[in-house]
Amino acid sequence: EVQLVESGGGLVQPGGSLRLSCAASGFTFSSYSMNWVRQAPGKGLEWVSYISSSSSTIYYADSVKGRFTISRDNAKNSLYLQMNSLRDEDTAVYYCARRPFDAPNDYWGQGTLVTVSS
Amino acid sequence: DIQMTQSPSSLSASVGDRVTITCRASQGISNYLAWYQQKPGKVPKLLIYAASTLQSGVPSRFSGSGSGTDFTLTISSLQPEDVATYYCQKYNSATLTFGGGTKVEIK
Numbered sequence: 001e002v003q004l005v006e007s008g009g010g011l012v013q014p015g016g017s018l019r020l021s022c023a024a025s026g027f028t029f030s031s032y033s034m035n036w037v038r039q040a041p042g043k044g045l046e047w048v049s050y051i052s053s054s055s056s057t058i059y060y061a062d063s064v065k066g067r068f069t070i071s072r073d074n075a076k077n078s079l080y081l082q083m084n085s086l087r088d089e090d091t092a093v094y095y096c097a098r099r100p101f102d103a104p105n106d107y108w109g110q111g112t113l114v115t116v117s118s
Numbered sequence: 119d120i121q122m123t124q125s126p127s128s129l130s131a132s133v134g135d136r137v138t139i140t141c142r143a144s145q146g147i148s149n150y151l152a153w154y155q156q157k158p159g160k161v162p163k164l165l166i167y168a169a170s171t172l173q174s175g176v177p178s179r180f181s182g183s184g185s186g187t188d189f190t191l192t193i194s195s196l197q198p199e200d201v202a203t204y205y206c207q208k209y210n211s212a213t214l215t216f217g218g219g220t221k222v223e224i225k
Contacts, residue, residue, distance in 0.1 A: 033212070035214065037214075044203075044205065044216060044217075044218050044219045045154075045156075045162065045205055045207075045216040045219070046216065047213065047214035047215065047216065050212045050213065050214070052212075057212060059212050059213050061213075095161065095162075103167060103209070104152035104164060104167050104207055104209040104214075105152075105162075105164065105207075105214075106164050106173075108161045108162055109161070110161055111161065
């Protein structure tokens with residue numbers, strides 16, 4: 001069974017940093033690209049970042065470019081999102097999601113809440 | 119960047135009604151269009167990919183159509199368990215874009 005479990009969310013002050021993790025199981029993690037997607041309270045879904053299976057290709061949404069860094073450790077079956085210079089508008093539930101080749105996100109984690117507030 | 123525009127933003131229909139949601143891409147995306155269902159407090163669930171292919175386990179009352187820039191999600195007979203927000207998503211590149219969502223309620 002495919003499982004994605006996020007962790008690392010919490011309350012952080014504006015300008016602070018946080019590192020999210022996503023532990024994957026039930027599939028060959030190293031064969032799949034991965035995404036981070038977020039959802040602000042009461043709002044829609046927003047794609048945040050993409051990383052290819054080998055980490056050779058990485059993309060970010062303009063809203064987080066220069067502040068967030070996506071990475072992965074295939075030996076540990078884990079995906080990460082380092083978030084720096086956090087702003088109020090980064091408050092959201094952050095989901096990791098599997099991205100098969102030439103297909104949309106098919107499996108999502110349960111999400112982890114990040115709250116940026118003073 | 120390609121923008122995805124959904125309409126309506128919300129709708130209210132009776133059980134058994136046929137419901138249609140549209141999604142328009144600002145540029146052609148062939149059939150690289152997915153639909154997700156998100157029930158309140160839950161994780162988004164993939165319903166349809168490649169514009170019209172039903173994900174395994176999704177009830178047959180859901181269907182999708184379209185290609186290029188204009189797409190449609192149809193629920194042939196609305197059920198109480200279909201109350202949710204529906205999102206379209208383009209995936210013709212590594213970067214993804216979601217539509218703004220359509221909230222479906224029972225009248």
